[in-house]
Amino acid sequence: MGTKQKYSTVGKRVPKLDAIDKATGRAQYIQDVKLPGMLYGKILYSKYPHARIVNIDTSKAEKLSGVRVVLTGEDIPNIRMGVYKDNPPLKAGKVRSYRDEVAAVAATEPEIAKKAIDLIEVTYEALPSVFDPITAMQPDAPLVHENHKTNILKMPWKLHYGDVETARKEAAHVVEKQFTTTWVTHCCLGTSGAIADFDNNNNLTIHTNTQIPSLAQKDFQETLKALGIPDKRVRVIKPVIGGGFGSKLDTYAYEHVAILLAWHARRAVKVLFDREEEFVATSTRQPTIIDIAMGCDTEGRLMFRDINMVLDNGAYTSWGVTTPSVMMMPITSLYRVPNVRYQAKCVYTNNTYAQAMRGYGNPQATFAIESAMDILAEAAGIDRLEIRRINSNQPGDETPQGFKITTCGLPECINAVEKVLDIEKPKTKGEGIGIASLIHVGGGARIYKSDGCGAIIKLDDFGKADVFTGASDMGQGADTVIAQIVAEQLGLEVEDIHVIHQDTDICPWDVGAHASRTTFVAGNAALGAAKKIRSRILELGAELMGITQTKLDLRNRHVVAQDEPEKTMPIGKLLRKAHFSHGGTMMMADFFYDPANENMGRDFRGNLSMTYAFGTHGVRLKVDEETGKVEILDYVAAHDVGRAINPMLLDGQVHGGVMMGVGYALTEQVILEKGRNMNPDFRDYKILTAKDAIPLTPVVIETIDPDGPYGAKGIGEPGCVPTAPAIANAIYDAIGVRILDLPITPERVLAEIKKKKGVDSCGIDPLTEKEQPC
Amino acid sequence: MSTEIKFNLNGNDIQVTVKDHWTLLYLLREVMGLTGTKEGCGSGECGACTVIVDGQAVNSCLYLAVELNGRCLITIEGLAGPDGTLHTLQQKFVEHGGIQCGFCSPGMIMSSKALLDENPTPTLDDIKHALAGNLCRCTGYTQIFESIQAAIDTGTEDVEVVAWKNET
Amino acid sequence: MKTFSYLVPKTLDEAVSLFESHSDRVMYVAGGTDVMVKTKQGKIAPDYLISLKHLSDLDKVKMNPDTNELIIGALATHRTLETSTLIRRQFPIIHDAVQHIGSTQIRNVATIGGNIVNAVPSADGAIPLIALDGVAKMYGPNGERTVDLIHFFEGPGQTVLEAGEILTEIIIPSQSSHTGGAYQKVGRRAAMELPLIGVGIVLTLEPDSAVCQKARICLGVAAPTPLRTLSAERFLTGKVLNEDILIEAGNIAAEESRVRDSIRGQAWYRREMVSVFVRRMGLKCLKRIEETN
Structure with a gap:
């Protein structure tokens, strides 16, 4: 499949299929869904970061007119959420963080539910708390989960390939630094919510914002089992999702609470978060403390990378705890590095708990690695671009972790940034340039036993196709890309394709929208089904038109004879003939695509993804040396995307990802003070506004991956991965100060400037507890 | 307390009884079933609930319904023509990738319309200033700016829209 | 949200007497952007809100040709100030501040008076007015009085306004040349x-x-x-x-x-x-x- 081949829809800037519904206000989000007789659920959260629940008095709430159900942790069966099964949807006995769900109410009106929550009286007995993972690892630290005996989670995150100690001794240049990253959160504009509804036979329908309909179905089934109703059907319906970014990759207390309330009320119950709840009671990216050592030889070739990491797990365990498995990817495989050691400890604290968020650990690890690359380059006296070129991954490489690099556009990405950003352009005072690269999974990621996705295509009488996919669209445009792929195969127009992805009763199985896998995996699934249909149409066309199959093509909604262009038959007509005839045939095909990637072994080796995505970001910025404020003047994001199936949506992913990355680098931070969220609103949690938008040029490098659908790789996450180190590197280039902690606030920059000038210390930064000069 | 108010909604004169404490957003979404206007934060910090009252963009989550009396209101439902023809801004947002998850889109489009009604040829800085109160987490804003600039190039009045300016 | 009654007086005297006749849990409200947020959050729970929005003539920004004073009606919105040519040309310091208060949507509704009366340290609409030696004019049960704007504030959320008093105008005295x-x-x-x-x-x-x-x-x-x-x-x-x-x-x-x-x-x-x-x-x-x- 070469680049020269002409496609009719692949490669075109096709508008999103659902954009008109969204532009006109017709799209139905969970906020907009109402069922007849629906009740409104509300959750009461803990008033303490760590406390014993002595008593809960719900009598006043129960008496309030309009209240139908009141539940506490004592009233529910044993349900455990999350990968570590340490998190019940309502807590009994004790609370371990401010976001702990203590009780829940269902009432006829949202206002009544809110009032009822306020009437629940909980008596707590405060317990000693721990908010810092380093302290939490001490033997005398308060235990967040007593049964667990220690605050250190029993996770296997430890690898050592080659011989780091020897390499370190032999290295000509070694750098060693500690970096920290803090909590940031997704900030989906549409808040979380779910509606649970049982039918008379106790089958559950749940409308919920989820990126994992099939896995959520399983989680909810577990809850039904706990309720004593095993073997019931669970139907997951996804309304239009107001943003995902990883936040909907697990099932949450509010979903299970909706189910429990509905079960007791025998009515549909909706739980919908307000903005403050969205900030307080949904999960974050994991904060990290990263110790990195890295060394190279005299020529600048990397010899080893050695990383020790501590992750604040929070009080419960969701996917945040498994992010080290993804951090391993850049640690072992960003640039050629023969000797690698990595160890990560995930530690319980009384803080909020972390989850998946766009990039899944990669932004944290890359911040440390790419910052350290610049420090190493300086120590070795090698140009920053040069050291990256010397060590660049190349097609055909197998990395120490066993990743098989097939297509790799990293050298092209570096060149593109150099050229487009015009790196040699003279700089004014306070100006600097920084670059950073990334590797990410681009061809699925075998996290579970399966990395599969199903697709079913059904054609009607008129040449229109319904595509049922397991993929989850949360706004990124997965449905549109799938429609383009199917249209391309069947010679149809994109508007002939209807993609259905909202309902587990209808749609085939999929492991979820994660790891930038949807275009690759769901795209290949749709492609597989479309190919089957294509060959059946051609077969039938050959029969009806009396022309050999191999001489037929599908174009412009017609079966076309390649050599005799006047001989055509409308696909719709062909379909009607197929349907309306004796011994007729139904034009429907299914395909299940499970990539040939590998689960990681006990040593974490294994080719996790069919292909890998690469990219390089470059930024030109200016630092105001009196205020510490950073202004981005120019930004170039070059990505190896395999093939751009839809360049407009691709650019959208890059623009959105980079902007999220800039927020991560400069302004965003969930401020927790002794476990309490101090900024649960858009005023003080600072996602960037339209006025903060940066001049960004996306550069698309097409490497046409042999395994990708039409050569495509995933691009959902990479945009936000190397942003922070590119900015940190540019700040160093501009003013010679190295910021090791995110976010890079003006305070931190100014403090470092003063430290460099030798001004005395004026206190301790409350967030990093490091000395702050003034 | 309840009050009967009269106002013009997307070109139609209507009369409705509202409770004094109802926000305009509540009236639209919960009473009138017009769910195109979204609630993203409820405190005027995200702009998802933006509607146009007497030509000005306002946050309907902080605007009392009773204050509508005698005024003209345009919501996202009032932009497309009766036959479904999109307003130029809607069309350009669709064509230029100005929409991803779509939750901010109705508010974003209403803010854009208020801007263009007041200033048909805004600069990029004018656009950024006018949209600063409409948060978007998906797009990074660039394709939104491009959508608006494309609408400016087309001219926005080629679709019949019942705008407050046409009222007496 | 807390229910309340919304009273809409047409004159200052009517507003003041409404205030006096509803003693408890009564508040004045102008644009409402702060009052609504606080009410939703349960930080305040008024039974009656007296709207000042429909009082005539208090939303104007104009020069007094006799005294060369700038008169800013307390009900002028930030947007009115932001888009005023008079302000932009002759008092750019006010323009500097008001154009960055909240969003366009907020500025279209929120008033300069509300920003000042709110008296939270972060409400910065007053700063340029104080720098211009602005004077606050108030009207209440005991009639009219003025106070230098710098002396208007007594603490976070606290001002010299007495019960029932309304901030009506900010007067910026004539500015010297240069x-x-x-x-x-x-x-x-x-x-x-x-x-x-x-x-x-x-x-x-x-x-x-x-x-x-x-x-x-x-x-x-x-x-x-x-x-x-x-x-x-x-x-x-x-x-x-x-x-x-x-x-x-x-x-x-x-x-x-x-x-x-x-x-x-x-x-x-x-x-x-x-x-x-x-x-x-x-x-x-x-x-x-x-x-x-």
Whole structure:
């Protein structure tokens, strides 16, 4: 499949299929869904970061007119959420963080539910708390989960390939630094919510914002089992999702609470978060403390990378705890590095708990690695671009972790940034340039036993196709890309394709929208089904038109004879003939695509993804040396995307990802003070506004991956991965100060400037507890 | 307390009884079933609930319904023509990738319309200033700016829209 | 949300008598952007809201041709001020501030009076008005009175307004020639920010010289209420202004500020920004004076 081949829809800037519904206000989000007789659920959260629940008095709430159900942790069966099964949807006995769900109410009106929550009286007995993972690892630290005996989670995150100690001794240049990253959160504009509804036979329908309909179905089934109703059907319906970014990759207390309330009320119950709840009671990216050592030889070739990491797990365990498995990817495989050691400890604290968020650990690890690359380059006296070129991954490489690099556009990405950003352009005072690269999974990621996705295509009488996919669209445009792929195969127009992805009763199985896998995996699934249909149409066309199959093509909604262009038959007509005839045939095909990637072994080796995505970001910025404020003047994001199936949506992913990355680098931070969220609103949690938008040029490098659908790789996450180190590197280039902690606030920059000038210390930064000069 | 108010909604004169404490957003979404206007934060910090009252963009989550009396209101439902023809801004947002998850889109489009009604040829800085109160987490804003600039190039009045300016 | 009755008087007297007849849990409301947020959050729970929105003539921004005073009706929205040619040309310091208050949507509704009466340290609409020696005019059960705007504030959320009193106007006295003002809000983002610190400066030079005749330096978020840094003002008065003098004034103002740590920023940084922006705004004042003369 070469680049020269002409496609009719692949490669075109096709508008999103659902954009008109969204532009006109017709799209139905969970906020907009109402069922007849629906009740409104509300959750009461803990008033303490760590406390014993002595008593809960719900009598006043129960008496309030309009209240139908009141539940506490004592009233529910044993349900455990999350990968570590340490998190019940309502807590009994004790609370371990401010976001702990203590009780829940269902009432006829949202206002009544809110009032009822306020009437629940909980008596707590405060317990000693721990908010810092380093302290939490001490033997005398308060235990967040007593049964667990220690605050250190029993996770296997430890690898050592080659011989780091020897390499370190032999290295000509070694750098060693500690970096920290803090909590940031997704900030989906549409808040979380779910509606649970049982039918008379106790089958559950749940409308919920989820990126994992099939896995959520399983989680909810577990809850039904706990309720004593095993073997019931669970139907997951996804309304239009107001943003995902990883936040909907697990099932949450509010979903299970909706189910429990509905079960007791025998009515549909909706739980919908307000903005403050969205900030307080949904999960974050994991904060990290990263110790990195890295060394190279005299020529600048990397010899080893050695990383020790501590992750604040929070009080419960969701996917945040498994992010080290993804951090391993850049640690072992960003640039050629023969000797690698990595160890990560995930530690319980009384803080909020972390989850998946766009990039899944990669932004944290890359911040440390790419910052350290610049420090190493300086120590070795090698140009920053040069050291990256010397060590660049190349097609055909197998990395120490066993990743098989097939297509790799990293050298092209570096060149593109150099050229487009015009790196040699003279700089004014306070100006600097920084670059950073990334590797990410681009061809699925075998996290579970399966990395599969199903697709079913059904054609009607008129040449229109319904595509049922397991993929989850949360706004990124997965449905549109799938429609383009199917249209391309069947010679149809994109508007002939209807993609259905909202309902587990209808749609085939999929492991979820994660790891930038949807275009690759769901795209290949749709492609597989479309190919089957294509060959059946051609077969039938050959029969009806009396022309050999191999001489037929599908174009412009017609079966076309390649050599005799006047001989055509409308696909719709062909379909009607197929349907309306004796011994007729139904034009429907299914395909299940499970990539040939590998689960990681006990040593974490294994080719996790069919292909890998690469990219390089470059930024030109200016630092105001009196205020510490950073202004981005120019930004170039070059990505190896395999093939751009839809360049407009691709650019959208890059623009959105980079902007999220800039927020991560400069302004965003969930401020927790002794476990309490101090900024649960858009005023003080600072996602960037339209006025903060940066001049960004996306550069698309097409490497046409042999395994990708039409050569495509995933691009959902990479945009936000190397942003922070590119900015940190540019700040160093501009003013010679190295910021090791995110976010890079003006305070931190100014403090470092003063430290460099030798001004005395004026206190301790409350967030990093490091000395702050003034 | 309840009050009967009269106002013009997307070109139609209507009369409705509202409770004094109802926000305009509540009236639209919960009473009138017009769910195109979204609630993203409820405190005027995200702009998802933006509607146009007497030509000005306002946050309907902080605007009392009773204050509508005698005024003209345009919501996202009032932009497309009766036959479904999109307003130029809607069309350009669709064509230029100005929409991803779509939750901010109705508010974003209403803010854009208020801007263009007041200033048909805004600069990029004018656009950024006018949209600063409409948060978007998906797009990074660039394709939104491009959508608006494309609408400016087309001219926005080629679709019949019942705008407050046409009222007496 | 808390239910309440919404009363819509047409005159000031009607408003005041409505207030008096509903004694408990009654509040005035103008644009409502703060009142609605606080009511939703349960921070206030009024039974009656008396709207000031429909009082005639209190939303105007105009010059008094006889006194050359600028009259800003308390019900003028931030947007009215932002888009006023009069303000932009003759009082750019006010434009500096109002264009960055909230969003367009907020500025279309929220009033300058509401911003001032709210009296939260981060509401910075008052800072330029104080720097311009603005006077607050109030009307209440005991009639009309005025107070210098700097003395209007008594603490966070507290003002000299007595029960039933309404802020009606801000009067900016006639400005001497060779006067320039500038305001800067310091925040992290380019918009939707509450200030970490706000610095408003008005300087008047002697005609045909760079000698400072009068200086006003007013800081927001540098103390529980807007703060004039009098030592820095005195330091500047009578001096030939240049960058070095302004640097010194900035340092004095920073010393005078009573900044503190909060989640939005640390005290040492705020103090530092006072000294940086007193200099920068001072220079901007001088530039504006030069441009207009």
